[in-house]
């Protein structure tokens with residue numbers, strides 16, 4: 110269950126020439142008789158589906174984030190040099206995300222993991238988002254929205270995990286919403302255009318995947334929750350105005366940090382902060398058989 114969180118630790122022994130990395134912080138490292146034993150552990154509870162262990166020829170790239178946050182990224186050694194410029198974007202991305210959500214990054218460390226063999230997806234492994242090493246090694250900033258997406262998941266999805274898989278839109282919807290906001294802030298795609306695309310996708314695909322809060326298809330856990338969840342949050346923002354929406358987001362995050370939250374928990378925060386009963390409004394977006402009309 111995604112709600113069953115735990116502080117995780119890994120103890121792994123590797124032969125000479127290999128490195129290991131896992132969630133959280135390196136607690137010890139000992140080399141004996143040609144083998145190195147690493148112990149990693151997390152300070153905070155994480156949902157176990159974002160536990161991560163990687164072993165390979167990895168190069169560590171250290172850095173500093175906001176408020177002295179220690180950063181450590183690990184990239185397949187053959188791609189480490191080329192990945193330097195994207196890894197160097199992380200401190201700025203953390204700063205942007207902290208400001209957008211209005212809360213400090215929730216874990217003891219952050220970094221990106223670039224490995225081979227993962228194609229077409231990335232994963233928000235806790236404290237160490239995983240990408241294809243080739244993606245990190247790309248020049249320029251096209252597609253760096255995926256880095257923002259996985260970073261947002263450290264807040265929504267990891268620090269605030271979901272209670273059941275039906276609540277997954279709280280994780281994916283937030284990741285997609287803030288990625289749209291990021292593109293807008295960088296002068297790339299206007300938020301309204303981003304949301305129109307999300308709305309269009311959700312309108313067309315909802316019959317196939319089910320509504321964001323009750324997906325009926327395994328692929329729907331990702332594809333049915335990202336655009337539908339993002340446009341739900343946008344609908345709330347359009348209805349209540351930015352300051353109230355931001356207060357909802359901050360309250361929800363702070364209240365459920367290190368816990369798991371349900372759709373009802375989010376609705377309760379919406380109603381409390383806005384002083385209105387928006388239960389039916391949110392339900393129509395999250396559980397309706399058809400996507401409601403585009404906000405505004």
Ligand SMILES: [Zn+2]
Pocket residue numbers: 258262280281284
């Ligand atoms: Zn995601």
